[in-house]
Amino acid sequence: MSPIAATFAAVGAATALLAGVGLLRFATAYARFHAAGKASPVAFLVVAAAAAIETGWSGAARLAVAAVALVLTLPVGVHLLFRAVHRTTPRAMTIDELAAAESSARRAGEGRR
Amino acid sequence: MIATLTIAAFVVTATCAAIRLVRGPSLADRVIALDVALVSLMGAIAVHAAETGTTTYLDLLVVIAMVGFTATVAATRFIEHEGARP
Numbered sequence: 408m409s410p411i412a413a414t415f416a417a418v419g420a421a422t423a424l425l426a427g428v429g430l431l432r433f434a435t436a437y438a439r440f441h442a443a444g445k446a447s448p449v450a451f452l453v454v455a456a457a458a459a460i461e462t463g464w465s466g467a468a469r470l471a472v473a474a475v476a477l478v479l480t481l482p483v484g485v486h487l488l489f490r491a492v493h494r495t496t497p498r499a500m501t502i503d504e505l506a507a508a509e510s511s512a513r514r515a516g517e518g519r520r
Numbered sequence: 521m522i523a524t525l526t527i528a529a530f531v532v533t534a535t536c537a538a539i540r541l542v543r544g545p546s547l548a549d550r551v552i553a554l555d556v557a558l559v560s561l562m563g564a565i566a567v568h569a570a571e572t573g574t575t576t577y578l579d580l581l582v583v584i585a586m587v588g589f590t591a592t593v594a595a596t597r598f599i600e601h602e603g604a605r606p
Contacts (some may be wrong), residue, residue, distance in 0.1 A: 408570055416567055420529035423560055427533030429557055430540050436549060439540070441556065443552050447559040454526075454563045458578075463582065466575040473581030477562070481584060484592035488548045491599040496546075498525040515523040 414455040421455030422446050436492050444485030448478050523571040530567070532559040547602075551595045558588040 408416065429442025455474045459467035493505065534557045541553040562581050569578055 408522060412570055416526045416570060417522060419563060420526040420567075422561055423533045424529045426556055427536030427560070430553060431536040436546060439549060441551055447556050451559055451563050451566070454570075455564045458566040459602045460548040461570040462573055462575050466569060466578055469575060469578035470569075470581070473562070473578065473585060476582050476585040477559070480589035481555065481559070484596070485552065488552055488599075489535070491547050492546065495602075496602055507606050509606045518576060 408457075408461060412460040415453050415457035415460065419450045419455075419457065422453060423450035426450060436496075437489065440485055440489055441493075444488075446484065448481050451477055523567055526567045527564050530560040530564040533557075534548070547599055551592055551599075555588055555592055558584055 423446070424444050426446035429446065430439050433439045433442055452474055457469040458471045462470070524599065537553040537557040541550050541557070544550045544553060562584050565577050565580060566586075569575060
């Protein structure tokens, strides 16, 4: 591996390690999702940059498709998980800042119907 | 050398995710632990491609990302419907 690719791979692996440790050590579900859902796509992006340097154009094209797929889907999935936890355990928060937005959105939806 | 270290870091990440998968208090914790394990598998595949220069396994990455997202969305709908039930 070239030094630049090795550096990218090491940085990506360190970021993935941060995601794993955060997922394991944080106390609340929101903090765990925050650590895992933000660090892991960044880790894959950096490692994919290392692999794209090493494998040439055909590998770089496949890695770009994979990176776009991951970056588009993984935050959406983590957001859905956040919302599921929020809806099933509402007492986890002392101030529900999402309630006003949810009720106004519900009212707007009823008005449209 | 650096490839071995990198793959070892991804293995440690997947082990952390596996511990959270076993221990996790809620179902959502288990879902995100599986997601992190899948992303570390994707990273290990990318490091393997960078080390050997082969592009054969890179097609797997898109499939893994899509399967992980579909599983997350399905599990999320399940959690929300289960939570609505008393």
